[in-house]
Amino acid sequence: MAEEKVTRRNEDLLEAIYEISQEKGYAKSRDIAAALKITPATVTDGFKKLQDAGLVNYEPYGGVTLTKEGLGIAKRTKQSHIMLCHLLELVGVDSSVADHDACIMEHGLSKQSYQKLLNMVGFLEECCKDPTIKKQFVEMVLEKK
Numbered sequence: 529m530a531e532e533k534v535t536r537r538n539e540d541l542l543e544a545i546y547e548i549s550q551e552k553g554y555a556k557s558r559d560i561a562a563a564l565k566i567t568p569a570t571v572t573d574g575f576k577k578l579q580d581a582g583l584v585n586y587e588p589y590g591g592v593t594l595t596k597e598g599l600g601i602a603k604r605t606k607q608s609h610i611m612l613c614h615l616l617e618l619v620g621v622d623s624s625v626a627d628h629d630a631c632i633m634e635h636g637l638s639k640q641s642y643q644k645l646l647n648m649v650g651f652l653e654e655c656c657k658d659p660t661i662k663k664q665f666v667e668m669v670l671e672k673k
Contacts, residue, residue, distance in 0.1 A: 534583075536635040539605045540564055541574045542583060545594055546602035554591045608634040608642055615649050618656075620670040 534542075544563045548555040557571040564571070575586040583598030594602055609630050616626035637645075656662040 534581075534601055537574060538578060538581075538583070539601065539635055541571070541578060542594065542598050542602040543605045543609070545584065545592055546599065546606060549593070555593075556591050560592075604639075604642070605634055607646075608637050611642070611646050611649055612637075615645060615652075618649065618652055 541560065541564070544560045545555045548559045548563060552559070557568050557575065560571045561568045572588075575584060575592055578584040578598065579586045583595055583601065584592050585595060586592045612630035612633050613623075613626045616629055617623055621629070652665075656665055
């Protein structure tokens with residue numbers, strides 16, 4: 529499965545596997561189901577599809593691990609989420625709204641758009657270190673309705 533053909537659901541599964549594995553050292557279907565608020569059967573079906581695509585190693589009634597390709601997609605999805613959330617917060621969006629919106633926006637973002645947005649966020653952060661520029665930014669972006 530090419531990275532471009534990975535569905536939103538699959539990206540969510542890969543990201544959840546990655547996050548839970550980072551936290552616990554392993555990931556089981558019940559952990560993924562609880563994190564994504566879906567049924568364990570849905571998770572199992574997803575694991576089978578991801579295994580067929582070469583993105584995870586899955587053993588029924590055991591755990592699941594990410595392949596190198598699956599890990600790459602999971603990390604990029606997670607990084608996209610963080611970057612988009614940060615961008616939205618920089619322009620004044622409430623953090624809970626930013627988190628929700630970033631979750632929607634992170635899917636389907638091309639590598640080019642991801643990189644350009646990442647560069648822009650870095651630029652904005654650097655610019656806002658200067659108090660004069662930060663004041664102008666706040667007045668132009670954050671205080672306008």
